[in-house]
Amino acid sequence: MTDILIDDTATEAVRALIRAFPLVPVSRPPEQGSYLLAEHDTVSLRLAGEKSSVIVDFASGAAQYRRTKGGGELIAKAVNHTAKPTVWDATAGLGRDSFVLASLGLTVTAFEQHPSVACLLSDGIRRALPNPETQDTAARINLHFGNAAVQMPALVQTQGKPDIVYLDPMYPERRKSAAVKKEMAYFHRLVGEAQDEAVLLHTARQTAKKRVVVKRPRLGELLAGQTPAYQYTGKSTRFDVYLPYEPDKG
Numbered sequence: 001m002t003d004i005l006i007d008d009t010a011t012e013a014v015r016a017l018i019r020a021f022p023l024v025p026v027s028r029p030p031e032q033g034s035y036l037l038a039e040h041d042t043v044s045l046r047l048a049g050e051k052s053s054v055i056v057d058f059a060s061g062a063a064q065y066r067r068t069k070g071g072g073e074l075i076a077k078a079v080n081h082t083a084k085p086t087v088w089d090a091t092a093g094l095g096r097d098s099f100v101l102a103s104l105g106l107t108v109t110a111f112e113q114h115p116s117v118a119c120l121l122s123d124g125i126r127r128a129l130p131n132p133e134t135q136d137t138a139a140r141i142n143l144h145f146g147n148a149a150v151q152m153p154a155l156v157q158t159q160g161k162p163d164i165v166y167l168d169p170m171y172p173e174r175r176k177s178a179a180v181k182k183e184m185a186y187f188h189r190l191v192g193e194a195q196d197e198a199v200l201l202h203t204a205r206q207t208a209k210k211r212v213v214v215k216r217p218r219l220g221e222l223l224a225g226q227t228p229a230y231q232y233t234g235k236s237t238r239f240d241v242y243l244p245y246e247p248d249k250g
Helices: 012-018 063-073 074-078 096-103 115-128 135-139 148-161 178-191 197-208
Strands: 002-005 024-026 036-038 042-047 088-089 110-111 141-145 162-165 213-219 230-233 235-240
Touching: 002 012, 012 042, 012 115, 036 074, 036 115, 042 115, 074 096, 074 230, 074 235, 088 096, 088 148, 096 135, 096 235, 110 115, 110 148, 115 135, 115 141, 135 141, 135 178, 148 197, 162 197, 162 235, 197 213, 197 230, 197 235
Parallel strands: 002 024, 002 036, 088 110, 088 162, 110 141, 162 213
Antiparallel strands: 036 042, 213 235, 230 235
8 A cells, every 4th residue: 555645735526536545644755665645636646755746647748649649559550449449458557548548439447456556547537527628538438446357357247348458567668758767667666566467468368359459668578478469560669469268268
């Protein structure tokens, strides 16, 4: 669990949101490590001793660019967005790819198991809903807090299988932007070890009806050492596509 400092300026909407996650309220910032700060109408990720912060904001910056230009991205081809598939994003993180997929008109069920990351993403979705520019996209994302490898099989029983399961397991990224580097450093510091990749991929292939799409660095290793059916490769990123298991092999 992660510490959260609740400032006196925090709105009731923010206070209600953070109560949904197992966070530890503190009266002052910790001397080391990361923590969440709830102030005004936003929840942010902070690192002790640093002035910078990380928030989920879908209405500006890189998120706005990807939302408005998302139709031309490689991710759109990888999920075959023209067929309007249902997508389960099993590694939602800060929600960037979920939001791009939703901006394409797709219905996205997002899973995030880390309470602090899920809180940040939930806060970003909450603030995007009343914004005329982002409300339709945000409304197409349904966030589930928990381990996707555990929750997906249970959800299949009530909702049926999705067309696509999307995976973006955490990996070190090399980016030119110092701001992005700092944001990823905060994120890695907070999350720590990644999920069991083999279990996650196995569950995804049991769950998807049409394909499992895995995002990787262009020259990165194959997820769990497993060879995909085919790939979509860009300048810095590639998408490995795995086919679902045959019914008698799942």
